Amino acid sequence: MADPRGFLKVRERSLPARRPVPVRIRDWKEVYEEQQRADLQEQAGRCMDCGIPFCHSGCPLGNLIPEWNTLAWRGDWPDAIDRLHATNNFPEFTGRLCPAPCETACVLGISEPAVTIKQVELTTIEEAFETGTVIPLPPERLTGRTVAVVGSGPAGLAAAQQLTRAGHTVAVFERADKPGGLLRYGIPEFKMEKAVVDRRIEQMTAEGTRFRCNTEVGTDISWAQLRSRYDAVVVAIGATVARDLPVDGRELDGFVQAMDFLPPANRAALGEHVADQVTAEGKHVIVIGGGDTGADCIGTSHRQGAASVTSLEIMPRPGEERSPQHPWPTYPMIFRVATAHEEGGERVYSMSTKEALNDGTGRLRALRVVEVRSGASGFEEIEGSERELRADLVLLAMGFLGPLTESLVEELGVELDERSNMRRDGNFMSSVPGVFVAGDAGRGQSLIVWAIAEGRAAARGVDAFLSGGHSDLPAPIAPTDRPLTV
Numbered sequence: 001m002a003d004p005r006g007f008l009k010v011r012e013r014s015l016p017a018r019r020p021v022p023v024r025i026r027d028w029k030e031v032y033e034e035q036q037r038a039d040l041q042e043q044a045g046r047c048m049d050c051g052i053p054f055c056h057s058g059c060p061l062g063n064l065i066p067e068w069n070t071l072a073w074r075g076d077w078p079d080a081i082d083r084l085h086a087t088n089n090f091p092e093f094t095g096r097l098c099p100a101p102c103e104t105a106c107v108l109g110i111s112e113p114a115v116t117i118k119q120v121e122l123t124t125i126e127e128a129f130e131t132g133t134v135i136p137l138p139p140e141r142l143t144g145r146t147v148a149v150v151g152s153g154p155a156g157l158a159a160a161q162q163l164t165r166a167g168h169t170v171a172v173f174e175r176a177d178k179p180g181g182l183l184r185y186g187i188p189e190f191k192m193e194k195a196v197v198d199r200r201i202e203q204m205t206a207e208g209t210r211f212r213c214n215t216e217v218g219t220d221i222s223w224a225q226l227r228s229r230y231d232a233v234v235v236a237i238g239a240t241v242a243r244d245l246p247v248d249g250r251e252l253d254g255f256v257q258a259m260d261f262l263p264p265a266n267r268a269a270l271g272e273h274v275a276d277q278v279t280a281e282g283k284h285v286i287v288i289g290g291g292d293t294g295a296d297c298i299g300t301s302h303r304q305g306a307a308s309v310t311s312l313e314i315m316p317r318p319g320e321e322r323s324p325q326h327p328w329p330t331y332p333m334i335f336r337v338a339t340a341h342e343e344g345g346e347r348v349y350s351m352s353t354k355e356a357l358n359d360g361t362g363r364l365r366a367l368r369v370v371e372v373r374s375g376a377s378g379f380e381e382i383e384g385s386e387r388e389l390r391a392d393l394v395l396l397a398m399g400f401l402g403p404l405t406e407s408l409v410e411e412l413g414v415e416l417d418e419r420s421n422m423r424r425d426g427n428f429m430s431s432v433p434g435v436f437v438a439g440d441a442g443r444g445q446s447l448i449v450w451a452i453a454e455g456r457a458a459a460r461g462v463d464a465f466l467s468g469g470h471s472d473l474p475a476p477i478a479p480t481d482r483p484l485t486v
Helices: 037-044 065-074 077-085 091-097 117-130 154-165 195-207 223-229 258-269 292-304 406-412 448-466
Strands: 146-150 169-173 210-212 232-235 255-257 284-288 308-312 346-348 351-358 364-375 378-381 387-390 393-396 400-402 435-437
Touching: 037 065, 037 117, 065 077, 065 117, 077 117, 091 117, 091 195, 091 448, 146 154, 146 223, 154 169, 154 195, 154 232, 154 448, 195 210, 223 232, 223 406, 232 448, 255 258, 258 292, 258 393, 284 292, 292 308, 292 393, 308 387, 364 393, 435 448
Parallel strands: 146 169, 146 232, 169 210, 232 435, 255 393, 284 308, 284 393, 308 346
Antiparallel strands: 351 364, 364 378, 364 387
């Protein structure tokens, strides 16, 4: 354990300061400033000898949280990163992007502010990169077996790195011009600068992983061809079929899906020329959807110079504290303020969109909305609550329905489950022998920490398939595992 009396001596939870709003909305750099090492180590020392570390139940990767908290508290950074990398290929990603279900399961969090687990994780990996501790780990020998990984998001990258280190020859196919998937073009620069992705790709390339960008499987090369050329295929294409808004006027010019808005914005932030880019500059923006993607749209709109930003959510505003429906150690539905929400705009809850209104030229001018409440058969409109909200641009951030699998079904005959995700067995293999599924393509829309865990687990399934049933790779989760909820 860390400091035996740390949680008694340090009662307050301390995180890095956020850069002032007027400063940070003028650039695309990450929001958080660096935290002093002494302060971070003091926070790590709050990790208590709780007997049963419930933080493990909140983390699908099985991170050895009390161990690396103790090592960070001591300043033993080399051993800390060894313990962290033992279960997580990319702590620099999760340390920035994961909502930290481990912290909501922290035993100290029952009566005191939880340990800043996520920040200890991020500091540990950044210390390792700064000191050159993160080095390529190529395999000692090659197996002669080949694997194609389709998709270079967190699930695909985790599977690829594990399989490369196991000695297989791995090629990662990515339809974009650079690897990273949504890590590169979906996550805004102010949440994670792309240099963070680049340095990990450089390590993987040095280890032997090959990246084939600008290649869309199903178009540039068929799934059948890929399966015939490689001994195994890992499908990690994510869940990219976006949920739409079925209202009158949806066809008007002014509606944009979040994943059609954020990638061009990311490219522009990186200095690339983007033709016909839709921006929020000078516009009254409405973001429909209150999740992380919605917050990303809000922060991006502020940086592009929106005239106003309003966030609409059909669900009621969550409470400030855990409800009886979300007892510890489950992940609670509580009111949270992302960095984008600090930067301005209005958050409106219990609001449903009824119609999009035309300005007379085929462009959007406003949304007609109505307040709703929960009823016996779903949401019920509140009489007399209709109103118009001015809107030049509406960004749809309502989540995703599943993966784009039409060509997979046609060419390989893979089976889908009742939610239109790819069905897989206990080893993450689909109904087609040698074709494995990892991440959102099989699980449905989920968190980055689950994607990495699935990539690692699927890699074990592939390795066992190629090695006659045996694998030394770890398998942190089963395909049927779900987040700790009630």
